[in-house]
Amino acid sequence: MTRAPTKSTDSAVRRTNSGVGRVLVAVYAIFALAATARASVQLLTRFDEAPVAYLLSALAGLIYIVATITLARGTRASRRVALVAIIIELVGVVSIGTLSVVDPAAFPRATVWSIYGIGYGFVPLVLPILGLVWLWHTRAH
């Protein structure tokens, strides 16, 4: 209803914040909240226990915030930023996930990305893939 007036011709870039994209933004927003809140608690109350894991938690939160805002804006410039953020997110969840399996002591279930996001129903692993598929699907023709 209050959608920004855009010409949705085939040559125009399709908006990432419309249709099913709104669901993606909603899920990203929840993870932005969850990861940021979790990292804040960790950093404020027990930073010295596992500084690396907690800083990675904060990075994850930041990436979710950037992805949420850029996907919600849905402009040409914002989708470029979204692409970078989501690629970092995918690399992050795969590498932290793998590290946490190989060396559990280093990541005592401390980040949203531990064991590929098992604490969040593996949504953290699926989300960047859906994000990339959505960016591909809404690309300019």
Next chain:
Amino acid sequence: MIDALAYVVVALAGVATIWGVVTAVANKPPGKAQLLFAAGVEVVTVAQSIIAAAKLAAGFRPAELATTIGYLIGIVILIPIAWLWANAERNRFSGIVLAVAALAVLAMTLRLLVLWTPAS
């Protein structure tokens, strides 16, 4: 936290989740009754957080105090934001947006029940 109230929140949020999926499958935007129901879930969720905050103020100390406070605050902002986001573009996906928020409220309430154990 009051266990019985938490289970009411879980049940209401569960209904809101299913309702959102049902309207999406029917390819309809959420109707007035559905939006009012989501508002009702929010009211009960806010009541739950206020009661829990009162118990914290009265001296109850859960093992993970900071996390518990974060959950009690975070849980009340989900449905209002989803409501606005769902109404800004009304179509079948609006229902899914409401369902996602309601599911998060459900999951966070279950987690709060676990968090709500006294520090030893």
